[in-house]
Amino acid sequence: MENRPLEYDYTVAKMFMLTTIVLGIVGMLVGVILAFQLAYPELNLVLGEGLAEYTNFSRLRPLHTDAVIFGFTLSGVFATWYYVGQRVLKVSMAESKLLMFLGKLHFWLYLVVVAAVVVSLLAGVTTSKEYAEFEWPIDIAVVVVWVIFGISMFGLIGIRREKSLYISVWYYIATFLGIAMLYLFNNMEIPTILGQSAAGESGIGAWYHSVSMYAGTNDALVQWWYGHNAVAFGFTVPIVAMIYYFLPKESGQAIYSYKLSLLSFWGLMFVYLWAGGHHLLYSTVPDWMQTMGSIFSVILILPSWGSAINMLLTMKGEWQQVAASPLIKFMVLGSTFYMFSTLEGPIQAIKSVNAIAHFTDWIVGHVHDGVLGWVGFMIMAALYHMAPRVFKREIYSKSLMAAQFWIQTVGVVLYFTSMWIAGITQGMMWRAHDEFGNLAYSFIDTVTVLHPYYAIRGIGGLLYLVGFLMFAYNIYKTMSARRVEESELQNASPMGA
Amino acid sequence: MDIAQLQAYGYFTLITILVIGLYSYIYHLYTKKKDADGVDYESYSNMALKDDIDDTPVAPISEDEVPVEGVKRNRRDI
Numbered sequence: 393m394e395n396r397p398l399e400y401d402y403t404v405a406k407m408f409m410l411t412t413i414v415l416g417i418v419g420m421l422v423g424v425i426l427a428f429q430l431a432y433p434e435l436n437l438v439l440g441e442g443l444a445e446y447t448n449f450s451r452l453r454p455l456h457t458d459a460v461i462f463g464f465t466l467s468g469v470f471a472t473w474y475y476v477g478q479r480v481l482k483v484s485m486a487e488s489k490l491l492m493f494l495g496k497l498h499f500w501l502y503l504v505v506v507a508a509v510v511v512s513l514l515a516g517v518t519t520s521k522e523y524a525e526f527e528w529p530i531d532i533a534v535v536v537v538w539v540i541f542g543i544s545m546f547g548l549i550g551i552r553r554e555k556s557l558y559i560s561v562w563y564y565i566a567t568f569l570g571i572a573m574l575y576l577f578n579n580m581e582i583p584t585i586l587g588q589s590a591a592g593e594s595g596i597g598a599w600y601h602s603v604s605m606y607a608g609t610n611d612a613l614v615q616w617w618y619g620h621n622a623v624a625f626g627f628t629v630p631i632v633a634m635i636y637y638f639l640p641k642e643s644g645q646a647i648y649s650y651k652l653s654l655l656s657f658w659g660l661m662f663v664y665l666w667a668g669g670h671h672l673l674y675s676t677v678p679d680w681m682q683t684m685g686s687i688f689s690v691i692l693i694l695p696s697w698g699s700a701i702n703m704l705l706t707m708k709g710e711w712q713q714v715a716a717s718p719l720i721k722f723m724v725l726g727s728t729f730y731m732f733s734t735l736e737g738p739i740q741a742i743k744s745v746n747a748i749a750h751f752t753d754w755i756v757g758h759v760h761d762g763v764l765g766w767v768g769f770m771i772m773a774a775l776y777h778m779a780p781r782v783f784k785r786e787i788y789s790k791s792l793m794a795a796q797f798w799i800q801t802v803g804v805v806l807y808f809t810s811m812w813i814a815g816i817t818q819g820m821m822w823r824a825h826d827e828f829g830n831l832a833y834s835f836i837d838t839v840t841v842l843h844p845y846y847a848i849r850g851i852g853g854l855l856y857l858v859g860f861l862m863f864a865y866n867i868y869k870t871m872s873a874r875r876v877e878e879s880e881l882q883n884a885s886p887m888g889a
Numbered sequence: 890m891d892i893a894q895l896q897a898y899g900y901f902t903l904i905t906i907l908v909i910g911l912y913s914y915i916y917h918l919y920t921k922k923k924d925a926d927g928v929d930y931e932s933y934s935n936m937a938l939k940d941d942i943d944d945t946p947v948a949p950i951s952e953d954e955v956p957v958e959g960v961k962r963n964r965r966d967i
């Protein structure tokens with residue numbers, strides 16, 4: 393034992409890789425069920441009237457969003473942190489018993505919270521705040537898990553051998569700090585049991601129930617400051633961290649411009665936090681705040697494209713790798729989808745466009761081209777890159793990976809194109825009126841017209857889920873594929889036929 | 890001056906300072922090209938490309954681990 397050379401320890405990374413895949417399947421499967429429920433409402437009763445409470449759209453919807461955001465994505469963030477963190481800091485988790493313990497504690501407590509979330513959401517226990525549905529006992533547990541993640545992260549940074557922090561580490565730190573701040577402020581809530589009504593009643597409701605500390609418009613403002621920045625610090629910042637490590641590493645190319653990466657980082661931090669107001673256009677929040685939300689959303693194109701272009705230019709002179717490697721394909725398309733959805737978002741945030749887009753399916757389409765095309769592709773690419781290195785085996789099948797890539801790409805395209813058409817149709821129909829100002833259509837007219845697009849969306853989602861199952865199978869088989877030598881792992885990942 | 894006006898002036902001032910800070914940072918990055926330790930920013934890409942545990946750090950944190958170009962060292966030897 394004494395003479396064994398020091399190696400990176402991927403125990404915790406492997407644990408989180410498992411939850412990334414399992415929770416990814418859960419989140420996406422529920423998403424597909426929801427999509428088909430919208431197209432075919434009788435599916436709300438798929439398990440019979442008796443179980444309708446658990447299978448209806450409104451009960452399952454938070455399970456989908458939270459499983460994808462806090463399950464699949466966060467697990468991916470943790471898995472990649474416990475892999476990338478060690479490597480770019482040139483320090484092994486095996487060097488510190490404390491960090492190893494904290495890493496494992498992080499994982500097991502995370503799993504307990506996930507179980508509590510699944511049970512409570514299925515039971516219908518929520519605060520009714522979007523993406524912040526968890527009641528106060530779970531919120532406290534979330535904070536504990538997050539603090540352990542922080543100690544674990546800064547602990548590793550504290551014992552590093554590399555003086556400077558690689559750009560990905562900046563983004564991981566920003567993820568930690570950003571989410572900590574957002575989560576704490578948006579989940580300030582008072583258990584109803586401690587409160588007293590105007591009529592003097594006390595001890596109201598179940599012990600776990602709570603109400604927000606903010607009221608009315610203030611609550612909406614804090615909620616969307618949180619909601620939009622959950623996209624920023626959950627779906628953007630850590631995913632940029634991943635691509636800044638995995639794309640250069642897999643392609644063997646240095647980042648096109650390291651300076652641009654630093655600049656885009658500060659640009660993103662500077663601008664993102666102000667953009668959340670665009671969720672409240674034409675609502676009761678002050679007009680100047682709505683305008684500010686719109687303006688900052690448009691400015692946000694600059695830092696977002698700064699990172700995305702930096703990634704695409706990293707492949708300069710090496711584009712043959714995109715054709716040759718499905719792994720690079722995932723990352724390059726992911727980066728392209730990032731550019732695309734960070735252009736689409738600002739367009740939707742312009743007030744006149746928002747007048748048509750708000751509350752329509754176009755918004756749903758926007759979220760999904762970002763999450764399926766950018767977040768999903770990048771996390772899968774990261775796990776594909778990590779798998780041969782953590783298991784010391786080649787990726788089971790390159791052709792399966794290529795097939796998965798195309799199936800999922802078609803899935804994403806079907807998803808967002810159908811939602812574009814559905815959303816704009818919806819927006820136009822809601823606004824249409826005759827010369828006396830009477831609305832031309834009732835709500836059910838729009839539902840009838842949108843049915844084919846809802847069905848296409850369901851098929852798009854199903855294709856993506858099928859691709860994800862292929863990914864899960866490929867990773868599972870990788871664990872028993874051909875063993876590889878250290879020298880094969882320098883850059884391009886080894887892949888079987 | 891009421892509180893809303895004060896907030897507006899404060900907000901404007903903050904944004905102006907942040908904009909000046911950001912542009913100064915851009916100017917600094919592209920004119921100096923190197924950080925305070927004299928390391929070219931672009932060479933930090935090697936933190937990802939050469940990330941084996943025995944690869945030489947771009948800028949080692951400890952004085953004992955002075956990098957020698959192209960030489961992999963064994964941590965047990967140090």
